[in-house]
Amino acid sequence: MLTCRLCGSPSLADVADLGATPPCEKFLTGEQLDEPETNYPLHLRVCTECWLAQLPPLITPEETFTEYAYFSSYSTSWVEHAERFVAGAVQRLALDGDSFVVEVASNDGYLLQHVVRRGIRCLGVEPSENVGQAARDRAVPTRTAFLDEETAGQVRAHDGPADLVVANNVYAHIPDVLGFTRGLRGLVADDGWVSIEVQHLLTLIERTQYDTIYHEHFQYYTVASAQRALATGGLRVVDVELLPTHGGSIRLWARPDEVAGEPSERMLDVLAREKTAGLHELAGYAEFGRRIATVRRELLGFLVQAAGEGRTVVGYGAPGKGNTLLNHCGIRPDLLAYTVDRNPYKHGRFTPGTRIPVLAPERIAEDRPDYVLVLPWNLREELTEQLSYVGQWGGRLVFPIPRLEVVDPVRMEVAR
Structure with a gap:
């Protein structure tokens, strides 16, 4: 039986069940792509005694x-x-x-x-x-x-x-x-x-x-x-x-x-x-799960439509939060060709679970994609400025949370 790690109470209530994913920082090398990955349940609960929201300790630090x-x-x-x-x-x-x-x-x-x-x-x-x-x-x-x-x-x-x-x-x-x-x-x-x-x-x-x-x-x-x-x-x-x-x-x-x-x-x-x-x-x-489902539907709907129109979509950043989003939404390279990151440790590796290639940031300017999905949305101001060059060829930035927004990085206005 699961109990609260703070107060020991067994009274844990559901908050959000995101299925099962690999640990978010377990980036894969090319040699590991033919190997299995271990997935762990990602199920957030809250203790109704002390109100600590928590995940089971399924992996160790x-x-x-x-x-x-x-x-x-x-x-x-x-x-x-x-x-x-x-x-x-x-x-x-x-x-x-x-x-x-x-x-x-x-x-x-x-x-x-x-x-x-x-x-x-x-x-x-x-x-x-x-x-x-x-x-x-x-x-x-x-x-x-x-x-x-x-x-x-x-x-x-x-x-x-x-x-x-x-x-x-x-x-x-x-x-x-x-x-x-x-x-x-x-x-x-x-x-x-x-x-x-x-x-x-x-x-x-x-x-x-x-x-x-x-x-x-x-x-x-x-x-x-x-x-x-x-x-x-x-x-x-x-x-x-x-x-x-x-x-x-x-x-x-x-x-x-x-x-x-x-x-x-x-x-x-x-x-x-x-x-x-x-x-x-x-x-x-109570409403958290419903709003999560809305984020997932909006992002998937956008990516599927872009693929159907022949538009190219790549990612910016490979943060832990991005891997939760990619895995929960079931996004693979057919919808997101690759993502880039400033951290050279991640270059040439692949995102856990979804196996999307992680490349150097310079690749965006070389390929001139139609859309760039910004995964570290919490750095929106910083990254909108860094990625302003995407607007030079008519590209747009996509922010998935809290609601899907497609932004013109030149005019700094929401295009969708």
Whole structure:
């Protein structure tokens, strides 16, 4: 019997059943195309006791993150976002040369490089050896490890407690939420701060961002469920910022219970919004499945019509969310000839499940397709600018979520 990983309740209600897919970052080499792939159910449920939305832990973090295909620095806007965060944190917390900052799941040093440049002592804790090496190559101190209580104790004993612990886009990626949370508490000083960024379940539901449901994301947070999760490790959320990243995220500021104080007014406002949206009861999830079906029908209808008219459609980007969308919609190379990505690690490989070739971005200008399906739709502003050249031959950009839009990248207007 499935039980909630946060509170242990067996009361799990359906939110979205997306069938079964391979892990979204398991890109295939050419030699693997004649080999079978393992598919896992992709079924989101919500606990009706603590309201944590979650997937069963069918894959382990070790399977996904020991060698990882995602390098944060290939997103210009994400690096700029990290730089703004560091500048704001330095000012907010009065960090200086005597401070110590730890980032968990620090990837290729995209964020801590800005800490290093300010002369602040720091350490990345990154489980993937390949991306961790990229961080070390840019002079960002990085320890290859998964965060748990033991790792936290080792870091604290060797480097001291952290004035700031950063955990961006990782709190959803760990099945042992209780152990990981105790690890966060073990890293942070008794008067320190923990900053966590994670996609907001409120915007995921409201904007039908169902493609962000994939096996690497074991849970999906509201502020209310994040409060309950962090409380298990002796951390209390005291402030929340709403962010546009990943289609709508929350930045949680938490402190050890003993020094936390009262929550901010903006945190209380977000909690009230979640309650009004019905996310503290089943009513708020009722229409999600219907809206998912609409996204699928619209995208497939467009691609089938384009193929029937002899139009060429290619993709831009090969993100994890794109692989959820491609697999759920059953899109194959007959409807999407290929996709491109800035990350050379993915070049010459094929998307998991759908087996669509991943090529270098220059291929788009060479082939001059009629349509470019933008899979990382959350980077819409950045990518519309980057892909403006597609309009030179009359090409159009296609954004599939929250509703299908065909955009003229020259006039910046919706063509359909």
